[in-house]
Amino acid sequence: MVRRQEPAPLSTGAVISGPIRTCVGCRARASDSELLRAVVRDEAVVPDPRRRLSGRGAWLHPDPACLRAAERRRAFPRALRVQGPLDLTALTAHLETVEAGQ
Structure with missing residues (x-):
């Protein structure tokens, strides 16, 4: 059976397919x-x-503020289902290059 995904309304009222x-x-x-x-x-x-x-995978806005919030909440180990602290150096460097390119 093929399921077709309907556009989902967001809390802002916008519809995204x-x-x-x-x-x-x-x-x-x-x-x-x-x-x-990530x-x-x-x-x-x-x-x-x-x-x-x-x-x-864990999903994140390409924004340093969202990365800081995820670090503060310790969201990556929970979202990725791993134990212990994780190194975020590579992700931080990637977001800095994205910011510099804009």
Whole structure:
């Protein structure tokens, strides 16, 4: 059976078609095209902008404020279902290069 995904209304009243994800930082729902996927590799959180890396992913707005909120809430270990602290250096560096390019 094929399920067709209906456009999902957001709290702002906007309608988005396609997969909806929740940012681990600000907890806002958004289209997956607006968010950056991150995965765990060797106890480090790495960005997956092409969405090709295997494993469980966490979604985040490409905004340093959302990264800081996720760090403060300790959201990455919970979202990625891993124990202990994670290294966010690679993800922080990626977001800084994204910010510099804009």
